[in-house]
Amino acid sequence: MLISDYVTNIRGDFENLAAFASEENAAMIGRLASTLGPSFATHLLDAVNSLVQEYNVASPAPLSLVVEGDDVRLARVAGPELDEATPTSNYSARIALRLSDELKESIENLATDVGSSVNSWIVRSLERSVRQDVPRADFSSKRQLRGRGRA
Secondary structure, eight states, rough: BBHHHHHHHHHHHHHHHTTTSSSHHHHHHHHHHHHTTTHHHHHHHHHHHHHHHHHHHHHHOOEEEETTTEEEEEEEOOOOOOOSSSSSSOOOOOOOOOOOHHHHHHHHHHHHTTTTOOHHHHHHHHHHHHOOOOOOOOTTTTTOOOOOOOO
């Protein structure tokens, strides 16, 4: 959807209103319509974003709002890929964390954006991180060759 289409429609509504006004008031309505365009676009994006967030809280298949210039679209958020060997309902370990208020708020916002609880978001993030941190051989104690060579 193009935001400019909606802003143009609102300007058209102002022009229709100006048709019934005196010449002086019509000029003022025209100026208002021109200057309020960016505000209309911002409020439209805020409304759509709020709608997506409300949907994500209640839905197991969250959406994201993608804004590319004037074009706005919805996209499905890809869920985390869980290993089949990982039990999804047998979580029993507990860990207490001390977080800064800023980090806690950021985590809460990210979890809300994807329609997940904070606990589920943290578990999925940790699972992804552990899968990506494959142990690598430690070469720091071995001598490394440096320089140039020709083949």
